[in-house]
Amino acid sequence: MYQYDAYDQTLVDERVAQFRDQMRRYLAGEIGEAEFLPIRVQNGLYIQRYAPMLRIAIPYGMLASYQLRKLGDLAERFDRGYGHFTTRTNLQLNWPRLEDVPDILAELATVQMHSIQTSGNDIRNTTTDQFAGIAKDEIEDPRPWCELIRQWSTFHPEFYFLPRKFKIAVTGATHDRAAIGVHDIGLRIYRDVHDELRFQVLAGGGLGRTPMIGDVLHDALPWEHLLTYLEATIRVYNQFGRRDNKFKARIKILVKALGIEEFRRRVDAEWAHIKDGAQTLTQDAVDHMKRFFIDPARREVPASAIDNFEHYRRQDRAFARFVTNNVTDHKVAGYKAVTLSLKRREYAPGDVTGEQMRQIADLADEYSFGEIRVTHEQNLVLSDVAVDRVVELWQKLDALGMANPTIGTLADLICCPGGDYCALANAKSIPIAQAIQERFESLDFLYDLGPLDLNISGCMNACGHHHIGHIGILGVDKKGEEYYQISLGGNQDDDTSLGKILGPSFFREDVPEVIDKVLKVYVEQRQGEERFLDTYRRLGIKPFKERVYVAA
Known part of the structure; x- marks a missing residue:
């Protein structure tokens, strides 16, 4: 990954010093709120519903293990012990104190990180x-x-x-x-x-x-x-x-x-x-x-190790599920990329504790040349794992609760922080995500559904990318009440499409049942190995609308 030279480091260090003085003057009342607003947002600092939020840049989603350890340390020292990975592959701290932000930025600079242009009307993280x-x-x-x-x-x-x-x-x-x-x-x-x-x-x-x-x-x-x-x-x-x-x-x-x-x-x-x-x-x-961006010094993995990997996959059903969903083929024979699931009901999608960050950093050092990738879907990837170590890694991930074999399924949903944190949100997103995960927790059912993207946003800013979910959920406000609008048919891949609104919105407690009705239409009407998106495009929205509204 890219390493700072003297110019890069000087630029980031000088920005920290500038912002430290700007923050001092703001807290002393020498800079007004309107004047401070463009200053803070260009340094990734928001004022959210209950507290400030600092968005930390992770350029094109690449992290070194020492950087992830630093993020875990900062989450514990300056926040409430966790961070949130976003759909733009950045990390957000949701509870820092304003007066601590310059110190956080100074700490980030020691590991070649910053918050520059993670907000504001400028060019964001590529x-x-x-x-x-x-x-x-x-x-x-x-x-x-x-x-x-x-x-x-x-x-x-x-x-x-x-x-x-x-x-x-x-x-x-x-x-x-x-x-x-x-x-x-x-x-x-x-x-x-x-x-x-x-x-x-x-x-x-x-x-x-x-x-x-x-x-x-x-x-x-x-x-x-x-x-x-x-x-x-x-x-x-x-x-x-x-x-x-x-x-x-x-x-x-x-x-x-x-x-x-x-x-x-x-x-x-x-x-x-x-x-x-x-x-x-x-x-x-x-x-x-x-x-x-040169390749790491990968050792040659013997063909016997590849054979043993495939044999274990055939023998162990739980491991086979993990491999099918969380393990991706690599350009180099004998290596795999392993996706760590950050979709657990006890946490908001994309949330990781400081201790978990340190543990993941240790795994990256041990199994993947010290490199971690952040995904658009709010998960993490160890990109270079030799096949003769995948079983061992899987066992350690399982102990951490990050081996959920559900990547690419309904349970691997994208979700913005919503009304639990964001001042812009019309409705909460996290409870909806948790209710759906609880309703559809059967692995056999998830696998039978096949690939399915479900995305949730708490407002029209669409930080949860609900428009391009196969199923999208949008929180809306109706006279001070939280409602949820469902859309179908979005897609983020090569054949990009925007979802169509199913109809009038629903109460929060009704959303899992609505999703269940949509899925039943798919299961009943699909042909062969059709994906949800294929079935929707063949049938159109009408049968889904009829099941949800007419049969209500």
Whole structure:
């Protein structure tokens, strides 16, 4: 993973010192609330429903074991003993004291971490595939390109006060695991017929109040022009994006208003001025960045170990379930990627205690070269586990409660913190998640359903990405009461789609029963090995609506 040089460390240390003085002046009453607001959000500090919240950047989801230990330490010393991993692969502390935040940032800087641009109207944390660099279907490792984008976008003087927040995602595989279609800019890396590296650029995707799927802005961008083209695109947005209404300020609104052809014309006109300028990438610059993402010193795993792994899988049903759902094939024979489930009923989805963070860091050192990945689905991944150690790792994860063999199932739901924490939320999300997990806890039933994404958001900001869940749940407010709206048919993968609202919303206690009725239609109507999404697309929403409302 990327290692800071003297410039990086100086930049982060200076930001900590600046913010420490800004916080001192704010607490002393020398800076007013309105003046302090843009200062704190650009340092990842929110004021939530009951307490401040600090969002810590985890660039493209990569963590070293020593960084995770530091996060666990900070959660115990400055919070209530746990942290929350988000759908943007960051970590949130939900209960820090304002006066402690500069000390937290100073501690983060000692392990090459920060909270810069995790909030505010700027370019946020760039995300990618949690299996980047190890996926069997990968064309190009996207992590060096994500790091180039991170360095280009951090403190970019022209893009520090955009009309609204701005999010970029990158995939380098044949199968999109980064949800590029619903980002302000989505990048797909591929090779053309001449084996030249190219980027397909999507623009204008996003969720929230007005969900949209991105349009193709450039279908074959040469790699050397990646940063200049991004610069031109965001310049156009910065110039013409609306600033009079925050609900209409995202780039998706501008692309929709202009149309993709006119938006492309304006980008090309802007790009013409900078296309071959100082930010044009060179092969040396790219090679330099790739040196930070070299493969670890993996030992050769004998064929007999692979055979033994498969034999144990056939003999032990519990282990077989874990392998089927939580273990992913690796580009290197004899290795696997193992996903740790953070979906346990006693915790909110994505929550991990400080002690668990230390234990996971120890496992990463022992089994995966000290590396941890944070996933869009709010889980963690150990990316390089030799097959002759998977059984041993599974047993240790089981003791930690992180071996739930449910990755990719209904139980592996995405959930924002909702009204339990967030000041913007209309309704609570966590109790809904827990009620669904309790209602549908049978592993046999979950496996019979097959792959199924269920996403929950507490408000229209869609931090739980409910629009792209196969089943989406949105908390809404009706005259001060919490209700929940159900949508069906969303999808975050290559064939991106936005869910359609099933009908009128429901009381909290009715939601599990509604989900049960939806699932019964699927089970009764599916053909062969059809996934839920396939059955929904074949049938349409009508039979689900009839079962839920007419048969109520």
